[in-house]
Amino acid sequence: MSGKKIAVIGSGVVGLSTAIALGLMNFRVQIFTKESIQSETKNPFFASQYPAASILPHSIHGLDLKKLFLPSKNIFQRLLRAHAPGIVQQKHYEVFTDQTPTPPAYAPWMNGFELHHSTDEKFVPKHPDFPVSRAWSMDMYFTNWPTYASLLQKCCFELDISVTVEDLDLQNITDRFSSNDYAAVVMATGCGFEIQNNHELYLLRGDLVIAKTSKQPVNPEGKVFSYNFNPPKHAYSTKDGLAQDVYCYPRSGELVLGGSRIAGRWLRQQWMGDEPSNYSTGDALEDPFWQIFRLNQEVLANSSNVELSEEAIIEMKTGYRYLGPQSKAKLELDSKGSLPILHSYGYGGSGVSLSWGVAIKSAHMILHLLQPKNSFAKAIETHFGHELENLVSSLTKKYESN
Numbered sequence: 001m002s003g004k005k006i007a008v009i010g011s012g013v014v015g016l017s018t019a020i021a022l023g024l025m026n027f028r029v030q031i032f033t034k035e036s037i038q039s040e041t042k043n044p045f046f047a048s049q050y051p052a053a054s055i056l057p058h059s060i061h062g063l064d065l066k067k068l069f070l071p072s073k074n075i076f077q078r079l080l081r082a083h084a085p086g087i088v089q090q091k092h093y094e095v096f097t098d099q100t101p102t103p104p105a106y107a108p109w110m111n112g113f114e115l116h117h118s119t120d121e122k123f124v125p126k127h128p129d130f131p132v133s134r135a136w137s138m139d140m141y142f143t144n145w146p147t148y149a150s151l152l153q154k155c156c157f158e159l160d161i162s163v164t165v166e167d168l169d170l171q172n173i174t175d176r177f178s179s180n181d182y183a184a185v186v187m188a189t190g191c192g193f194e195i196q197n198n199h200e201l202y203l204l205r206g207d208l209v210i211a212k213t214s215k216q217p218v219n220p221e222g223k224v225f226s227y228n229f230n231p232p233k234h235a236y237s238t239k240d241g242l243a244q245d246v247y248c249y250p251r252s253g254e255l256v257l258g259g260s261r262i263a264g265r266w267l268r269q270q271w272m273g274d275e276p277s278n279y280s281t282g283d284a285l286e287d288p289f290w291q292i293f294r295l296n297q298e299v300l301a302n303s304s305n306v307e308l309s310e311e312a313i314i315e316m317k318t319g320y321r322y323l324g325p326q327s328k329a330k331l332e333l334d335s336k337g338s339l340p341i342l343h344s345y346g347y348g349g350s351g352v353s354l355s356w357g358v359a360i361k362s363a364h365m366i367l368h369l370l371q372p373k374n375s376f377a378k379a380i381e382t383h384f385g386h387e388l389e390n391l392v393s394s395l396t397k398k399y400e401s402n
C-alpha cells in the first residue's frame, strides 16, 4: 500500500470504525480529534458521548439505509460470535398505545421480527394505565456503549493508528494536510464543520436518565429485553403537541432510560424549535427527565421484576443527534482537488447502527480511488469482516488473560 497516510478527522464511532477498516486494509492511518470520546466533560454536540446504543436504523435521512445497515449488522453479528466485549443480542419491543402504525421499513432487516395486535396474548411490556394498540418485537444487537467504545480504541491501538488531539480548521484542510504526506482525508466530524462555520444545525434532541440497577428486565421466557414505549400524547409530548416515546436499554449494572426525539435547529448558540412540555408535576426532576423516568418506572414495574426509585438515578444528560446539512446525511468522496476528501457525517440517531456499513463503504471508495486495480476491493465486505473478527478475538483473549 502507499506510504502516504490517510488522515481521519473525528474520533466518534464513525471516525474510529472507518480508521479500523482502513487500518485492516493496510493503509497507514492517523486520527485527529478535538476531544476524546471518553472525556469526563460532556459536549452535547459530540454525539458519540451519548448513544444508547441499539443497532436499529432510525432517525436518519438521505442515504440508502438498507445498503449500509445490513453489512453493518453483519459485522455486529461477527463481533458477537468473536465474543467481543460490550455486544449482546436481546429481545426488543416497540409498543404503541394510541396509534396503530404499519411496521417500519427496517422490519424485514431485523431477525425474528414479529407483529403483535392488541388482542394478542403474547407478552409485550405494558403501562398499567395505557392499553396497547399495536406492538412488534425483534432480536436486536445492542452495544454496552462504554465497553464497546473502549474496544474500538483498543483496535486502533493494535493497528498502530495514532490519535492526535488538535482543533483543526476544517475550512482549510488542504493547508494542514499536504498531499506529499497524505493520500486522503476522511471528515468524520459530526457537526464540527457546520459549527465552525456558524451554519444552522439540524438536530434531534435526546434526553437520557442513567439509573443504577442490580436487576435487568426479563420477559416470561427469561430473556433480557429492551423496549421503546409510545404513551398517549397527554402523557408525554412537546409544547407543540408532538408525541414522544420513552425507552429502556439495560446494560451492565445500569439502565439507560430515554428519551426525547425533538427536532430543532441550532443557530448562533440558540436552540430554535420545539421543546419538551411543562408537566408541573411538582417533582424534583426537571422536564423531560421526570416524564422519561416516571413512564419507564411504571412500565418496568408493570412488566418486569425491576423496581426503580429516584435514588437509583446516577446521571441525567441531553445530547444532540446531528442530521447533516439540510437534514440529510452525507457520505461522499470529493476527489476534484489535490487531496481527496471523504465527507462522512449526519448519521442522526443511527451512527452506531450504520458505523460498520459506513466504514466498509468509505474504505471501498478510498481503495477504489487510490488503488483501482486492487482485487481486494471486490471482496471487501467478506474479507474485512473476517479480519475484524480475528482482530477482536485476539484482543478479547489478550485482555481476558490480563
Ligand SMILES: Cc1cc2nc3c(=O)[nH]c(=O)nc-3n(C[C@H](O)[C@H](O)[C@H](O)COP(=O)(O)OP(=O)(O)OC[C@H]3O[C@@H](n4cnc5c(N)ncnc54)[C@H](O)[C@@H]3O)c2cc1C
Binding pocket: 009, 010, 011, 012, 013, 014, 015, 032, 033, 034, 035, 036, 045, 046, 047, 048, 049, 050, 051, 052, 053, 054, 055, 056, 166, 167, 168, 169, 170, 188, 189, 190, 191, 192, 193, 196, 206, 207, 208, 259, 319, 320, 321, 322, 344, 345, 346, 347, 348, 349, 350, 351, 352, 353, 354
Ligand atoms: C441521546 C442519544 C441517543 C442515541 N442512541 C443511539 C442508538 O441507540 N443507536 C445508534 O445507532 N445511534 C444512536 N445515537 C446517535 C449516535 O450517537 C450518532 O449518530 C453518532 O455518535 C455520530 O457519530 P460520528 O462519529 O458521526 O460523530 P460525533 O460523535 O459527533 O464525532 C465527531 C468527531 O469530530 C471531531 N471534530 C469535530 N470538529 C472538529 C475539529 N474542528 N477539529 C478536530 N476534530 C473535530 C469531534 O471532536 C469528534 O471526535 C444517539 C445519539 C444521542 C444524542
